[in-house]
Amino acid sequence: MQRLLTASAGCAMMLSGAITAPATAQTTAQPFLVFEHRGLDRMLVDSRDRGLADAIAMLPDRVGELPGEIDDMPPEAAGLLQLFLRTIAKPARVALLYDGDNPSGGFFGYGFVASVECANEAEVEQLRDSVLGIVGMIAEENRMEIPLEASTRFDHMQEMMLPFGLLSFGPREAANGWRYEIVIGTVNDPDEVFTQPLDLVEARDFETTMTMQMDFAALTPLSRIVTNMAGGGAAQVRDVTARIEQMGFLGEAAMRIGFQAGSTDTVSMSRMVMHDAAARAEALSLPTTPLTTAELNAVPADAFGVTIGRANFDSLENALEEMAGYGLPVYDALDEFEEITGVDFVEDILHSLGGTFAFYNAEATGGGSLLSAVAMMTIEDQDAFSGAIHKLTTMANRVIMEEADMPAQYVRFDTWSDSSGAELITLRFPGLPVPLELSMAFTDDWFIAAPTPQAAVAAARQTMGKGDRGLTSNPRFASIFKGHGEGATSVKFVDTPRTIRSGYPMLTLLGSGISNMVRSPHDAGAREPGMIVPLYHDLARDAIPTMHITRWAGDDLLTTTIGDRSLWVQTGGSAGVASAALPLMVVGLGVAGAASNEMNLGLADWQTQPMGAGRGRTAFALC
Numbered sequence: 001m002q003r004l005l006t007a008s009a010g011c012a013m014m015l016s017g018a019i020t021a022p023a024t025a026q027t028t029a030q031p032f033l034v035f036e037h038r039g040l041d042r043m044l045v046d047s048r049d050r051g052l053a054d055a056i057a058m059l060p061d062r063v064g065e066l067p068g069e070i071d072d073m074p075p076e077a078a079g080l081l082q083l084f085l086r087t088i089a090k091p092a093r094v095a096l097l098y099d100g101d102n103p104s105g106g107f108f109g110y111g112f113v114a115s116v117e118c119a120n121e122a123e124v125e126q127l128r129d130s131v132l133g134i135v136g137m138i139a140e141e142n143r144m145e146i147p148l149e150a151s152t153r154f155d156h157m158q159e160m161m162l163p164f165g166l167l168s169f170g171p172r173e174a175a176n177g178w179r180y181e182i183v184i185g186t187v188n189d190p191d192e193v194f195t196q197p198l199d200l201v202e203a204r205d206f207e208t209t210m211t212m213q214m215d216f217a218a219l220t221p222l223s224r225i226v227t228n229m230a231g232g233g234a235a236q237v238r239d240v241t242a243r244i245e246q247m248g249f250l251g252e253a254a255m256r257i258g259f260q261a262g263s264t265d266t267v268s269m270s271r272m273v274m275h276d277a278a279a280r281a282e283a284l285s286l287p288t289t290p291l292t293t294a295e296l297n298a299v300p301a302d303a304f305g306v307t308i309g310r311a312n313f314d315s316l317e318n319a320l321e322e323m324a325g326y327g328l329p330v331y332d333a334l335d336e337f338e339e340i341t342g343v344d345f346v347e348d349i350l351h352s353l354g355g356t357f358a359f360y361n362a363e364a365t366g367g368g369s370l371l372s373a374v375a376m377m378t379i380e381d382q383d384a385f386s387g388a389i390h391k392l393t394t395m396a397n398r399v400i401m402e403e404a405d406m407p408a409q410y411v412r413f414d415t416w417s418d419s420s421g422a423e424l425i426t427l428r429f430p431g432l433p434v435p436l437e438l439s440m441a442f443t444d445d446w447f448i449a450a451p452t453p454q455a456a457v458a459a460a461r462q463t464m465g466k467g468d469r470g471l472t473s474n475p476r477f478a479s480i481f482k483g484h485g486e487g488a489t490s491v492k493f494v495d496t497p498r499t500i501r502s503g504y505p506m507l508t509l510l511g512s513g514i515s516n517m518v519r520s521p522h523d524a525g526a527r528e529p530g531m532i533v534p535l536y537h538d539l540a541r542d543a544i545p546t547m548h549i550t551r552w553a554g555d556d557l558l559t560t561t562i563g564d565r566s567l568w569v570q571t572g573g574s575a576g577v578a579s580a581a582l583p584l585m586v587v588g589l590g591v592a593g594a595a596s597n598e599m600n601l602g603l604a605d606w607q608t609q610p611m612g613a614g615r616g617r618t619a620f621a622l623c
Contacts, residue, residue, distance in 0.1 A: 029111075031193040032218035033096040037210045039117075040089040045209075045263055046566040048539055051532030052511075058518040058527045060085045065520060076137045083130050087180075091117040095193045098218045099186050104153070106165020107185030108225055115172075115181040115190060124171040124178040131169070131180075154183065154190075200260040200271045208262040210270075216254035223250050248280035255280060263565050267544055270561045278555035285315035286557065287355065290487045295356050295378070297470025298446065298463040303362035304498045305577035306471065309490025309550070313353045317346065341395055343388040352385035354378025354445070361580055364467060365455040370580045374459045376448040386423065386442045390415065393425050410434075422460035426453050480547045484560050492548040496564060499576025500540050506575040507533050507568060533568060543569050 037043070044053040060082040067073045094114045103109035118124035139146045151157035157170035165185040172181050174191055181190060198211045223241045230237040241250055248255035255277065261270035281288055287310035299306055324330045334345050343349070356378040366372030379385045393413040400408045410432045415425050418441075426439040439456035441448040446463040450456040461467050471477055477493055485491065511533035520526035533539070546563035563570050 028101060028188065029097045029099040029192055030218045031095055031097045031213070031215060033094070033212070033214050034193050035095070035210075035212045036093040036194065037091065038208065039091040042091075042207070042209045044567060045207075046564075046569075048534050048566040048568055051530060051534070052514070052568065055514050055518050055529040055532050057089070058529060061527060062518045062520065065522065069521075074141075076134050076141075079130070079134050079137075083127075083134070087116050087127070093194055095187075096218075097187065097193055098221055099188060100221055102188055103186045104188055105168075105183070105186035106162075108164070109186050109221065111183065111185035111187035113181060113183050113187045113190045115174075115179045117176075118171075118178045118180055121171070121173075121178050124180050127180045128171055153188075154181075157181070157183075198258055198260050200258055200273055201262065201269050203264050203269055205264050206262055206269065207264070208260055210259075210261040212257075212259040214255075214257040216249045216256070217252055220250050220252065220254065246280075247283045248277075253279075266565070268561075268563050268565050268570070272559045274557040276555050277557040278552070285312040285318075287312050287489045288552065289355060290489055290551065291356065291491065293472060295358075296472050296491070298376070299358055299360050299471040300362040300364040300458075300462050301468045301470055301474045302364055303360040303471060303474075303493075304368065304495040305580075306358070306360040306491070306493040308356070308358040308360070308471075310355050311357055312355070313350060317350055320346070342391050348384045348388035352379055352381040352388070354380045361577065364462065365450065365458045366452060368580065371451045372455055373580070374448060374450050374455055376446050376459060376463070378445055379442075379447050382442060382444060382447075385447060389425065389440065389442075389447075418457050418460065420457070420461045420464055420466055422457065422464070424453065424456055424460075426456075476545045477547070480545065480562050481549070484547075484562065485549050485551070487551040487553075488549050489552065490548075490550040492546075494546040494573045494577055496545045496569060496573030496576075497540070497543045499574075499579075500543055500569065500572040501536070501576065502579040503572035503575030503577075504536050504539070506579065507539075507572045510571075539566070539568060539572065543573070546570055546573055 040056065041053065044050070063078055063081050063085065067075050067078050092115065094112075096110070096112050098110050100109040105111055116127070118127065135146060135148075147160050148158045149160065151159040151168045151170070153159070153166070154168055154170070154172055156172060157168045159166055159168040161167075162184070166183075168183040169181065172179050172190065183190060196213075198208075198213060201208075223244075227234050227237045227241065245251040245254070253276075256275040257272065258275070259270065259272045261268075263269065277284070277286060278288070280286070289310055291308065291310060296308065299308060320330050320334075338344050354377060357376070359373070359375050361368060361373050363372070365374050393415070397413050400411050402408075410429050412428050412430060413425055414428050415423070417423050421443075423442045424439055426437050428437055436451075437453050439450055439453040441450070441456040441460040443460050443463050446460070448456055448459045448463070450459060458467065462470070471493075472481065474495070476495055476497065481488075481491070511531070515529045515532055518527055518529055544562075544564040546561070548559060548561045550557065550559045552558070564573070
């Protein structure tokens with residue numbers, strides 16, 4: 001029975017390929033979530049991704065070989081996975097909705113529909129036969145009968161009663177052709193919530209590949225149901241729902257979110273819109289003040305991985321008050337902290353923070369390696385903030401010197417100044433060849449943290465106008481930002497033409513992994529994906545940077561993403577930024593491996609154990 005439930009859930013998941021969003025027009029059904037995607041072939045549209053698309057299409061056949069290689073793998077599991085992989089590649093749509101006026105399918109008026117587009121009646125019948133075959137196999141193995149009947153609400157479907165409502169599944173002839181659908185609960189018209197077009201992206205020749213809409217007002221009836229069922233805990237539930245409603249996730253005027261993604265002939269684009277977010281800006285701690293040009297130019301022009309944005313730190317203080325309201329001794333702990341250190345955490349630190357933060361990696365701060373990374377934030381009261389940090393480091397030095405162990409004399413926080421006027425604090429190890437000097441820098445407006453004093457000084461000089469012309473002078477940054485960045489409250493930037501050369505080796509490894517995964521170990525000629533990652537110069541030629549920009553448009557909060565059409569190019573650019581941390585990851589894995597060998601984790605040495613049958617080894621390799 002357990003496997004039947006698992007398989008039934010899997011059938012529902014396999015046809016969910018995406019998630020759809022609710023429409024704003026008045027309809028009988030009130031959607032909470034409506035998602036549509038146009039199929040895998042519409043998502044991987046760039047010629048450089050053709051090999052990847054072909055390899056992915058081979059994956060179901062590889063899965064079909066696994067029962068012959070993995071001991072005790074149920075054949076229906078492979079069939080279910082094959083069906084899932086083939087199905088999610090097709091155009092699909094999903095909706096969660098509420099229809100309290102006509103709860104014909106149960107589930108308190110809520111319903112779920114997952115729908116897959118099929119080319120014709122023959123294809124949808126083949127999909128139906130596959131699903132019924134898997135269900136029948138499970139029923140036979142468990143020696144049970146699944147009570148399926150012809151559906152009374154949808155022609156060509158079958159249905160069964162679940163504890164709280166109906167489950168219907170099978171083919172359905174919609175206005176635009178044949179579809180295979182799973183319908184759970186109250187869904188009186190499976191097409192109704194998908195009729196509202198979404199047009200968020202303003203770009204010439206834009207082709208949509210995916211849309212999503214959410215309307216949190218549809219959750220309001222559910223919150224009432226939960227409150228009514230809470231019994232003696234109803235008061236607490238009402239308090240929680242009131243806070244959630246204040247944040248815009250419940251209530252008749254709850255938040256609506258829209259998302260649209262696709263591509264033009266030259267770029268990929270997406271846009272997410274939080275409608276009427278201004279009314280919840282305070283409750284959600286959303287920043288409303290845009291970034292200034294000076295703040296953007298506090299980042300060097302040659303930065304290749306950047307996150308910079310405005311933040312509302314009032315939420316931190318509100319969180320402290322809320323925890324205190326729950327009876328946690330938050331302020332007692334802060335009072336004790338002040339007594340020990342002389343630092344008032346709220347007044348000296350929280351109230352000193354400005355509204356802007358930035359993380360970046362740049363050539364100017366150390367050549368572009370991991371040690372070039374910089375984190376910084378604006379400070380409104382530099383005297384209070386730097387005074388607090390100095391108190392903490394002075395106390396740390398005192399505690400270190402009071403240690404009886406000899407190593408204590410080799411650790412020290414030193415305060416010093418740069419010729420630019422920046423003040424710095426550096427963790428040093430005098431007398432020992434330790435290759436580490438973690439540093440903090442203070443300027444009039446910024447607090448900076450970096451792994452080397454060189455990076456801290458370079459970053460400090462940049463914020464003081466003593467570096468280069470800043471991020472907005474980078475032509476690749478400016479080419480996108482000028483058209484979409486006005487009023488931005490946050491920006492993320494990956495200089496893909498710069499970073500893809502560092503990320504390309506990871507792409508080749510990933511491509512080889514995918515190619516090997518889909519090849520058949522039994523028949524060398526069965527499936528050959530070839531070299532699915534293009535040659536470096538072919539891939540990197542005319543690569544486009546990736547940028548995420550969040551800004552206000554009236555009362556709506558918009559997040560626009562622009563990048564290269566090729567998924568390989570985007571992945572390579574992001575991998576190039578991450579590759580700066582690769583040495584640290586290697587060291588971490590080495591340390592973890594050494595610790596594992598030392599402890600042996602309570603396991604026997606693998607070299608003393610038999611390797612087992614070939615089928616077991618294949619299964620291990622696939623995991």
